[in-house]
Amino acid sequence: MGFASFVGRVFFASIFILSAWQMFNEFGVDGGPAAKELIPKLDFAKRHISSRLHVNLPDIEVRQLVATFIALKGLGAILFVFGHGIGAFFLFVYLLVSTPILYDFYNYGPKEPQYNVLLSDFLQCVAQCGALIFFWGMKNSIPKRQLKKRAPKPKAA
Numbered sequence: 001m002g003f004a005s006f007v008g009r010v011f012f013a014s015i016f017i018l019s020a021w022q023m024f025n026e027f028g029v030d031g032g033p034a035a036k037e038l039i040p041k042l043d044f045a046k047r048h049i050s051s052r053l054h055v056n057l058p059d060i061e062v063r064q065l066v067a068t069f070i071a072l073k074g075l076g077a078i079l080f081v082f083g084h085g086i087g088a089f090f091l092f093v094y095l096l097v098s099t100p101i102l103y104d105f106y107n108y109g110p111k112e113p114q115y116n117v118l119l120s121d122f123l124q125c126v127a128q129c130g131a132l133i134f135f136w137g138m139k140n141s142i143p144k145r146q147l148k149k150r151a152p153k154p155k156a157a
């Protein structure tokens with residue numbers, strides 16, 4: 001069971017490791033294609049949240065946000081492979097922050113072609129969040145290995 005669990009974690013984490021590696025290689029001085037895709041979506045999300053909450057949100061440097069995403073995905077996935085709960089937490093935080101911004105299906109009508117693609121990707125990220133929560137639950141439900149107490153040997157009379 002231990003080996004199968006490890007292989008499953010490797011397959012799950014490979015999504016994040018390969019994505020972080022690609023983002024790192026394309027990063028450049030402007031944040032790369034990830035930053036270019038993120039800028040309009042982040043601006044729209046900020047305007048939407050500001051109008052709903054009636055507060056001005058601070059400016060977010062997109063290049064730093066992309067660097068943070070790379071760090072969360074890369075470090076989180078590597079720690080997750082080795083079974084550390086903090087790795088699952090890093091991946092969960094990444095998904096929690098990035099999913100509603102990147103996959104904004106709610107800005108399109110059901111008849112538009114982008115709607116189905118974005119909704120599918122959004123639901124896939126929600127499923128990944130569920131898998132991470134399941135991992136936390138299983139990790140906390142298995143008792144830690146306890147040392148067996150040895151019975152004292154009776155003294156010979």
